[in-house]
Amino acid sequence: MKVAYWPGCVSRGFTPELHGSVAAVAPLLDIELVELDRACCTGAGVIAEHSQELADTLNGRTFALAQQAIAEGAELMMNICSTCQGAQSESQERLDANAEYRAQVNETLAPEGLTYEKGISNKNFLWLLVEEIGLEKLSSLVKRPLTDLKVGPFYGCYIVRPADRIGITDEHPRDTYLALVIEALGGTVIEYAGSHKCCGFPIITMSTEASLKQSGMHLGDAADADADCLVTPCPLCHLNLDLQQPLAEKVVGRPLDMPVLHLPQLVGLALGLSPKELGLARHVVKPTSVIDWTTTVVAGVPDPERDGTVAAGAGA
Amino acid sequence: MAETRKPAQDFTLRIRRYDPESGEAPYWDEHTINLEPHRSVLEGILQARGRFDGSIGIRCSCKAAICGSCGVRVNGQPGLACHTHLDAALKASRDGVIEIEPMGNMPIIKDLIVDMDAVHWKKIARVTPWLLSQDPLPEREHIVPREAMVDVTQSMACIQCGACVSDCLSMEVDPLFIGPAALAKAYRFVGDPRDSQQFERLKDLAEDPHGMYDCTHCFKCIEACPKGVAPMNQIMRLRRRAGSDHQIKDRNNGFNHEHAFVKNIRRNGLLHENDLLADSFGGKANPKSAAFLARSLPVITRALLRRKATLKVALGHPHKAPADVKRIFETVEGRDQRNELNLYIEGYDEDDSGAAEPNVAAVAGGGQDGQSMASAPGASPKGTV
Numbered sequence: 001m002k003v004a005y006w007p008g009c010v011s012r013g014f015t016p017e018l019h020g021s022v023a024a025v026a027p028l029l030d031i032e033l034v035e036l037d038r039a040c041c042t043g044a045g046v047i048a049e050h051s052q053e054l055a056d057t058l059n060g061r062t063f064a065l066a067q068q069a070i071a072e073g074a075e076l077m078m079n080i081c082s083t084c085q086g087a088q089s090e091s092q093e094r095l096d097a098n099a100e101y102r103a104q105v106n107e108t109l110a111p112e113g114l115t116y117e118k119g120i121s122n123k124n125f126l127w128l129l130v131e132e133i134g135l136e137k138l139s140s141l142v143k144r145p146l147t148d149l150k151v152g153p154f155y156g157c158y159i160v161r162p163a164d165r166i167g168i169t170d171e172h173p174r175d176t177y178l179a180l181v182i183e184a185l186g187g188t189v190i191e192y193a194g195s196h197k198c199c200g201f202p203i204i205t206m207s208t209e210a211s212l213k214q215s216g217m218h219l220g221d222a223a224d225a226d227a228d229c230l231v232t233p234c235p236l237c238h239l240n241l242d243l244q245q246p247l248a249e250k251v252v253g254r255p256l257d258m259p260v261l262h263l264p265q266l267v268g269l270a271l272g273l274s275p276k277e278l279g280l281a282r283h284v285v286k287p288t289s290v291i292d293w294t295t296t297v298v299a300g301v302p303d304p305e306r307d308g309t310v311a312a313g314a315g316a
Numbered sequence: 317m318a319e320t321r322k323p324a325q326d327f328t329l330r331i332r333r334y335d336p337e338s339g340e341a342p343y344w345d346e347h348t349i350n351l352e353p354h355r356s357v358l359e360g361i362l363q364a365r366g367r368f369d370g371s372i373g374i375r376c377s378c379k380a381a382i383c384g385s386c387g388v389r390v391n392g393q394p395g396l397a398c399h400t401h402l403d404a405a406l407k408a409s410r411d412g413v414i415e416i417e418p419m420g421n422m423p424i425i426k427d428l429i430v431d432m433d434a435v436h437w438k439k440i441a442r443v444t445p446w447l448l449s450q451d452p453l454p455e456r457e458h459i460v461p462r463e464a465m466v467d468v469t470q471s472m473a474c475i476q477c478g479a480c481v482s483d484c485l486s487m488e489v490d491p492l493f494i495g496p497a498a499l500a501k502a503y504r505f506v507g508d509p510r511d512s513q514q515f516e517r518l519k520d521l522a523e524d525p526h527g528m529y530d531c532t533h534c535f536k537c538i539e540a541c542p543k544g545v546a547p548m549n550q551i552m553r554l555r556r557r558a559g560s561d562h563q564i565k566d567r568n569n570g571f572n573h574e575h576a577f578v579k580n581i582r583r584n585g586l587l588h589e590n591d592l593l594a595d596s597f598g599g600k601a602n603p604k605s606a607a608f609l610a611r612s613l614p615v616i617t618r619a620l621l622r623r624k625a626t627l628k629v630a631l632g633h634p635h636k637a638p639a640d641v642k643r644i645f646e647t648v649e650g651r652d653q654r655n656e657l658n659l660y661i662e663g664y665d666e667d668d669s670g671a672a673e674p675n676v677a678a679v680a681g682g683g684q685d686g687q688s689m690a691s692a693p694g695a696s697p698k699g700t701v
Contacts, residue, residue, distance in 0.1 A: 004635050009587035009589075010587065011611065013588070013589050013625075014589050014619070014625050016624070040641050041581045041585065041586055043577075044577075044587075045533045045552075046577040046578075047578055047581065048552070049552045049556060049574060050556065050574050050577075051556075051560070051578075051654060052654075052656050052657065053648050053651075053654070053655040053656070054644070054645065054648040054649065056657075057647075058641065061641070061644065083463050094657050094659065097659055097663075097664040098657055098659075098662060098664070098665055099665055101655075101657045108644055108647050108648065109644075111640070111643070113638045114640075130491060157533065157534040157535055157536075158535075158547050161534070161535035161539050162535050162538050162539055163539065188330055197485050198485045198532045198536075200489075201532075202533050203486070203529065203531070205569050205572075205573050205593065205596035205597060205608070206529040206530070206568045206569050206596075207490070207525065207526075207529065207530045207568065208608070209490075210493070210530060213489035213490070214485065214486075214488075217489065231573075237579050243615060243619060243624070244615065246453065246614055246615055247615060248515075252630075259645040282622045282623055282624040283622065283624065284615060284618050284622065298667060
């Protein structure tokens with residue numbers, strides 16, 4: 001399927017391994033990425049805090065660009081960042097709710113010939129995996145099941161709250177999708193207190209101790225629940241959980257050593273990509289538990305390219 | 317009506333029990349009650365207390381989601397026991413048993429009763445929760461714009477149940493955080509044109525290291541509130557008024573961070589993290605910026621060594637905002653009045669034609685409010701700004 005692809009800012013800044021891993025995984029899932037390279041930052045809630053209309057106009061512009069790509073054959077818009085999803089969903093809710101407000105935003109967009117039409121479908125990569133590709137299909141693509149890998153999900157606030165805006169329903173229990181994906185990839189889901197809590201990143205410059213206490217606490221809870229690693233669909237959570245982990249360790253006063261994977265990296269590992277291709281070497285916390293595990297399995301699994309056998313299930 | 321009502325059925329409740337004075341550890345008790353599925357969890361707890369164990373501690377009064385006494389966690393979610401139907405609670409349960417716990421972030425007095433005085437009410441008192449009127453008082457009544465009062469109705473809907481306090485994730489790590497309920501209450505007065513101390517209130521809440529800039533935007537309080545107050549949205553409005561209308565430059569870098577972010581996107585289109593960090597501390601030359609940099613040096617070194625961040629990305633400016641993004645900033649920032657659409661007040665268009673009652677609420681700076689806001693408040697059960 002073809003998607004209008006919004007990569008966000010951080011995946012092209014401090015988490016380049018995220019952008020890279022999406023590019024590596026997409027062809028394996030038969031996703032064609034039409035990158036929205038003229039679109040700009042969603043505001044991550046901060047621009048909305050400054051001026052709601054400004055955030056809504058910038059996001060309306062991105063939606064309008066995506067709708068141009070959709071008119072040219074893309075099925076929907078896809079993002080790879082919980083925070084982008086949340087900020088965009090918030091703007092979309094207001095734009096879709098009120099015709100006069102939408103008209104005003106469109107008036108600002110008009111000089112460039114852009115218009116946002118109510119009702120764009122904008123999905124995070126996680127939602128796309130479950131709702132568009134499907135868990136069965138995903139399982140069938142697994143070349144290297146994540147057997148014995150204990151993975152703690154970490155969603156990020158913006159993709160699970162508020163439930164009505166985010167579209168969490170009986171039909172689409174989106175607040176459980178990470179667990180479903182981990183299972184579909186053959187891994188073991190670790191339940192721990194912090195899976196749906198806040199990583200603390202938004203206040204890192206304003207209330208540094210409180211921010212690092214949050215990430216440190218969740219990482220510690222996951223370690224206590226015996227997780228090998230965490231997986232997150234949010235690069236901002238990744239910054240506080242991985243990049244800042246050495247500082248979080250100091251604040252909570254315990255070693256953590258908890259690797260944190262981006263969702264496309266976890267999918268890529270199961271689909272047979274090498275840790276290096278997925279940028280796992282670029283993390284601040286070395287994903288030793290994960291890499292050791294994949295190396296072991298890779299060593300024990302016949303290479304499908306070389307001798308034509310199917311590797312799926314062989315790692316069990 | 318009566319014929320559609322479902323008959324009584326069994327529901328099993330798993331209730332958290334704890335008596336701090338007993339010296340015993342907390343434990344779980346299970347009781348199976350029998351009620352119609354549309355009855356409330358509170359009625360279930362009261363039946364269990366009446367039939368099986370008179371010692372279960374629960375505080376309640378109105379049983380109609382008005383008094384705010386029966387705040388608890390049902391299946392891990394904070395809310396009012398009287399406002400949660402048994403069938404919905406059963407559906408949300410993990411294992412077919414409805415789990416009921418006391419609220420979080422507050423000490424437990426007994427079982428499901430928490431000490432609201434120790435936390436919630438102290439924080440409410442912290443924000444001077446009464447009108448500080450002008451001196452001298454006007455000779456006759458205050459004449460206020462209708463829309464200004466409509467603007468504060470959302471925060472006035474609070475019934476002080478403490479559900480938002482229970483699950484505030486910032487308060488979980490920083491018990492001194494003023495918190496969602498009290499900050500929403502603060503907006504009730506900051507947004508009231510009759511109040512004479514709006515600047516002082518905002519300055520106080522901005523300068524407090526546990527004040528308005530301690531909120532992480534996690535949406536927990538919005539989910540928790542049974543009355544649609546959306547405390548987080550009120551905190552964002554406090555910040556908007558402090559940072560934009562009153563230009564309050566606080567020591568917590570709240571002002572700096574907001575303005576640095578907006579400047580960053582205006583210039584680069586995409587976020588440039590390194591500039592944002594420096595500017596959030598008041599610029600690269602600011603000692604606070606240097607202190608944060610020094611503290612982060614081991615992390616930065618490691619990120620560079622792992623090629624997570626390259627010097628080119630960290631120091632260069634690979635992106636430039638497209639011309640139309642710059643123009644959008646100029647157009648919107650150049651307006652005389654700030655446009656805000658509060659869906660709690662405005663509700664949603666009724667049909668797809670978009671013809672239904674469009675009313676864009678324009679809220680100008682510093683409580684000087686303008687323009688029309690015709691529809692009735694409370695149109696949406698969940699608050700959204």
